[in-house]
Amino acid sequence: MAKLEIKKAEKPITNKRKKSRWKEFRDNAELSALMLPGMILLLIFAYIPMFGIIIAFKDYRNNLGIFKSKWVGLDNFKFFFTSQDAWRIGRNTVGYGLLFIILGLIAAVLVAILLYEVRNRAALKFYQTSMILPHFLSWVIIGYITYILLEPDMGIFNKIIQAFGGKGLQWYSEPKYWVFILPIVNLWKTVGLKSIMYYAALMGIDEQLYEAAQLDGAGRFKQILYITIPSLVPLMVILTILDVGHIIKGDFGLFYTIPRDVGLLYPTTDIIDTYVYRGLRTGDDIGITTAVGLFQSVVGLLMVVGTNLVVKKISPENSLF
Amino acid sequence: MKKQNRISNIIINLLFCVGSLLFILPFVLIISASFTEEAALVEHGYKLIPSVFSTEAYKYVFRTPHQLIDSYKITIIYSLLATFLGVIVMSMLAYPLSRPNYKYKKPATFFIFFTMLFSGGLVPSYIWMTRYLHLGDTIWVYILPFLVNAFHVIVIRTFFQGLPQSLVESAKIDGASELQIFFRIVMPLSKPVIATISLLTLLARWNDWNTALIYIKSSNLYSLQYLLQKILREAEFVKNMADSAPVAGIDLDLSNLPSITIRFAMCMVAAGPMLVVFPFFQKYFAKGLTVGAVKG
Helix, strand or coil, X not given: CHHHHHHHHHHHHHHHHHHHHHHHHHHHXXXXXXXXXXXXXXXXXXXXXXXXXXXXXXXXXXXCHHHHCEECCCHHHHHHHCXXXXXXXXXXXXXXXXXXXXXXXXXXXXXXXXHHHCCCHHHHHHHHHHXXXXXXXXXXXXXXXXXXXXXXXXXXXXXXXXXXXXXXXXXXXXXXXXXXXXXXXXXXXXXXXXXXXXXXXXXXXXXXXXXXXXXXXXXXXXXXXHHHHHHHHHHHHHHHHHHHHCCXXXXXHHHHHCCCCCHHHHHHHCCHHHHHHHHHHXXXXXXXXXXXXXXXXXXXXXXXXXXXXXXXXXXXXXXCC | CHHHHHHHHHHHHHHHHHHHXXXXXXXXXXXXXXXXXXXXXXXXXXXXXXXXECCHHHHHHHHCCHHHHHHHHHHHHHHHHHHHHHHHHHHXXXXXXXXXXXXXXXXXXXXXXXXXXXXXXXXHHHHHHHHHCCCCCCHHHHCHXXXXXXXXXXXXXXXXXXXXXXXXXXXXXXXXXXXXXXXXXXXXXXXXXXXXXXXXXXXXXXXXXXXXXXXXXCHHHCCHHHHHHHHHHCHHHHHHHHHHXXXXXXXXXXXXXXXXXXXXXHHHHHHHHHHHHHHHXXXXXXXXXXXXXXXX
């Protein structure tokens, strides 16, 4: 008897729950409908390709397609990680990534601090505009500029070297120069916008701090050292950590267009992204190429999640999620 | 004290003047190269001021402009379309996420946000888009995959959250539907964020060169930036362009084709207009980057 009663009592509740769930869906339907186009686009162009990572575990043959190609387990990964390519592109990707972060940080902060000292509004505007100019250019156009500078016969650099009695350098066939060229070009393109970000942070500093320091007899240099730089530290930490999260993702445009995809330069210019692109273009080892891409994606995911945890500890309001 | 200040001020301004030159002179080099006579360029190299002034390169560019016109057309069409559709679709995604009582906020946010963290990589996307969706070598490959940018969705949502909620509530009491509220109230109030996101999207689309590198084969579908990279990389391509464009009544002397300077003339014609336009919107770009507190 008692059991029956309980059952009877339960039924209406589940019914009600179902109803309320349906009602919930209906109440939110209009808002959900708004999201539909975007969600479908994400499904088609972001989520479905994710299933393609099974290619990384197959010996992909173009005529067989994804499903009929043979499974090979982790062979693609093994092949890649025992090849010489792995060390080269891994070192280049992470090495340049670190170099770009450090150089970018120092340069952007330095420029921002110096900009802060410029009192003339018109001059300030002019400096900022000229420095942000490269941000609006594609890597292709920057490629034109580096070509004018580095072209062995007529390029500006070699002409200058020759004018001083030296012998022109073969920029496009000597890997060692590119360890300097790539960071400089990258800095040139990115420093403007980054410095504007730090400059914006400087605008938020309370002027009274400087006045008080002046009364205490601190000179301009000491003010920078004890007020300006410390107030930038939080932003520096956050931006750097976020950058570290993306270290495995190289800038394809920079590494493909500026060294002009010259094979001789690969020892110092080949990164994961250019390697994957070439793998796709030649189409020989689609399985291995997919494996490299998958490895990059997984490490990228772990790095971003990891760095985000760190940011969350330091300053929760700046964490991504 | 004051004197010292003035000296350091002069030094700083001097530093910046030299620094600014480092950013401006490279453009002068391209302009100068495009206006130099081919033979003089080969002999004297690139100069800040043309050693021998000539507009020959531009004459060649404008005599057979077919490829250039095609690329301009395709780039303008897909850039505008992708920006317009993208901003609408992304705002529609962002609005429900900004509503505190939207039931599926959490899973929806995760669904969008996760695309920022993980992707299948280039190869699976390529095979999916070309073999299954047949988007390879069509204009849609420039548009559809780029309509939703998760980061931009979150920026828009954060802006929507800052709008007074009482507006939405009172409109609801007046019997407005969610769609009406979104299109009639929320969107008109959100011009600043829409302008910022539109500009960011437009710039990214306009400067896109690698989509064509990977997916486009037909030359009439080349984007401007890809055309430029092809011109710079392949000396033959310039000749072919002049060759393959039959112009009735004009006999082109291809042996005299200024193949080096013509590249820079092309670069100027293709990139010049936007270079003049974009810096005017500088503050939007700086703002787009500093939109802080974008939490998921």
